Amino acid sequence: YINQSNVYSETGDTLNEHITIKKALDIATAHKDSSMERDALNELGIFYNKQGLHEKAIGDFQASFSLSVALHDEVAEVNSLVNLAIAFKGEKQYVKAQNAYDRGIVIADSLHDAYVKAVIVDNMANLEFEMGDFAACEKNALIAIRMSYQVEEKEIRVDVYALLEKLYEKEKRYPEAIDYFGKLAALKDSLVNEENLAQINEMNEKYQAQIKDKQIKTQQAEIGNERELNVILGGGGIAVLLVAGLIYFNLRKTARLNRVVSSQRDKLGKQSEVLGVMMKELHHRVKNNLQIVSSLLNLQSLKLTDTEAVNAVQESKQRVQAMSLIHQRLYKTDDITRINMKDYIKELADFLAVSYGYNPDNFKLELDAEEEWIDIDKALPLGLILNELVTNAFKYAFAGVEKPCLQIGFKRNGGNIELQVKDNGKGMPRGQWDDKKSTSFGKQLVRALCSQLRAKEVLDVTAGTSFIFIIPEIAA
Secondary structure: OHHHHHHHHHHOOHHHHHHHHHHHHHHHHHOOOHHHHHHHHHHHHHHHHHOOOHHHHHHHHHHHHHHHHHOOOHHHHHHHHHHHHHHHHHOOOHHHHHHHHHHHHHHHHHHOOHHHHHHHHHHHHHHHHHHOOHHHHHHHHHHHHHHHHHOOOHHHHHHHHHHHHHHHHHOOOHHHHHHHHHHHHHHHHHHHHHHHHHHHHHHHHHHHHHHHHHHHHHHHHHHHHHHHHHHHHHHOOHHHHHHHHHHHHHHHHHHHHHHHHHHHHHHHHHHHHHHHHHHHHHHHHHHHHHHHHHHHHHHHHHHOOOHHHHHHHHHHHHHHHHHHHHHHHHHHOOOOOEEEHHHHHHHHHHHHHHHOOOOOOOOEEEEEEOOOEEEHHHHHHHHHHHHHHHHHHHHHHOOOOOOOEEEEEEEEEOOEEEEEEEEOOOOOOHHHHHOOOOOOHHHHHHHHHHHHHOOEEEEEOOOOEEEEEEEEOOOO
16 A cells, blocks of 8 residues: 555545545554554655644654654654654744754664765755754755765755755855856756766667567578578479579568668668657756856846836846746657647746736736647747737736736647737826837847747737737748
């Protein structure tokens, strides 16, 4: 039941996950199996922690720890103490969490378990950050980094780098924050590279095994043909011998050609798979680089005092995010050249709504988008156009509007793609958009992107503001 609950956990089936853990606990209790009861209590506590039910988790972890002590199982004791500390932290019982970590370190030292100690020190640094004890947080974070090298555990450094970036940004130590953000991005890239290399090696092993299998089958077929020829030779007929010889040599020639064709096909398939992995890595790197740019803009905005400058930097950050979302989708799916515009539009609109303080209680988003897959050459400019129009609506359209509503439509119509963005605001003055001398960067960007896409633009300001962009499919 414990193993079954782990499967439910991975699939997000929390109801059955809880049921199976409880069944495991009931069985262990009925059979008076203290070891299994301890494990079931620990799993139950982890489940409650994930659900935010930290008070329930505390009780289960304390019971699990008591059983571990009774069983003289120090490894399980440390495990229960770490989980208990996390639950105490969730309940903001920071002193108790620190005590649990301290006891865990003592046991880890006695076990000479450097990995567990590194994990605990990392967790302590995160706890101290939440408590506001930044000096202690920095000290333990730096210790955790050194220990992570000793135990060769990169995942610990990922967590600590992220923590230090957050800590230094909080303390306005921006050069150090940028330094650790760069280290974090580089480390994440190296982990992705390792994963991709493992995938390529696995594909190569499968490819080599496939070649060997084909060679064996070919050899078996040739042996079979030779046996048939020997049988014919035994018959002694000259005419039959000549015909059989011709057939045999034709078979040999055909087999060689088939092997060449099959080998080329296999190589192309392997190259295609490797290219796919490399393209995913490329999109991942681009997304990481865009995140670095976004973080730099965010850090820069913290130093600015001029409101107009802060707003300009914020809008630039949103444009970067619009592009980043596309590359994020590309490296997370099997299709590395196209994205699902319906999902992308929803994600971008929700991000911008939150950025401008809107939520489902005070804002309505109506999305009428077909599930169209669009290649990246069109998706990027369309995403930037959408970002400008939606941003403009949130900034200017809804002032004084009781129930703000934004409608976004996306569909294919004949040989064209149509994007519509409509709000129920007061309506943009027509002359404001038609003014050719306007210095608005957003408007200039939209017009430049429309030119790139060869898009026709239709503006209606009779009831709110409605933009329709008609893009021919041949546009690139």
